[in-house]
């Protein structure tokens with residue numbers, strides 16, 4: 001990690017948690033967080049729980065994140081949620097282009113680009129996800145795929161706004177599979193992303209998160225790599241104890 005970068009540990013709750021469960025998890029995370037901590041922590045509940053979790057987190061340093069956003073501020077877009085609404089409910093971050101959205105909901109790099117711009121225009125911070133499938137890794141295409149996703153997903157971003165950008169490298173084969181990238185595999189792609197970003201978004205310092213089966217057992221070794229600035233955590237973020245251990249490993 002570069003010394004000027006504050007690590008970010010973000011929990012992606014995906015399609016989990018009723019209101020009561022979400023409130024309880026937010027309370028536990030808030031209560032268990034090291035008050036002297038040097039790590040930024042954020043949680044991304046489902047849309048239905050954002051307001052309730054925002055209320056639980058009022059006055060705490062834990063950031064609120066959404067799992068997606070549409071690019072229009074308002075209008076006839078049934079089922080969609082806008083960056084304006086997410087700002088209104090208290091979000092600081094918005095996950096964009098998660099591989100599950102790409103796979104199950106047809107998200108494209110062009111859509112990711114529109115969403116990232118809309119999120120930045122609203123003063124929120126996009127966490128833009130990229131990553132290769134197992135077939136692409138085995139075909140030796142990892143860096144090419146990540147480069148294509150970044151160049152298209154981040155094209156034309158305002159270099160000043162880009163300071164708010166977060167990029168998450170999440171190899172698809174490591175998400176929810178228990179099969180984590182090794183620290184060396186993660187570092188290789190992170191270093192590549194770090195070297196590519198000035199070309200794509202200018203000289204802003206962008207935080208690079210790793211995601212894919214991060215657990216309390218593997219977090220420290222991953223986060224010790226020089227170009228990992230934090231983690232996007234799925235399964236292990238659904239319980240306060242494991243999520244807090246990962247946050248502690250980033251300190």
Ligand code: PGA
Nearest residue numbers: 175176212213233234235
């Ligand atoms: P996982 O999910 O930690 O359950 O693998 C990570 C993610 O999809 O962000």
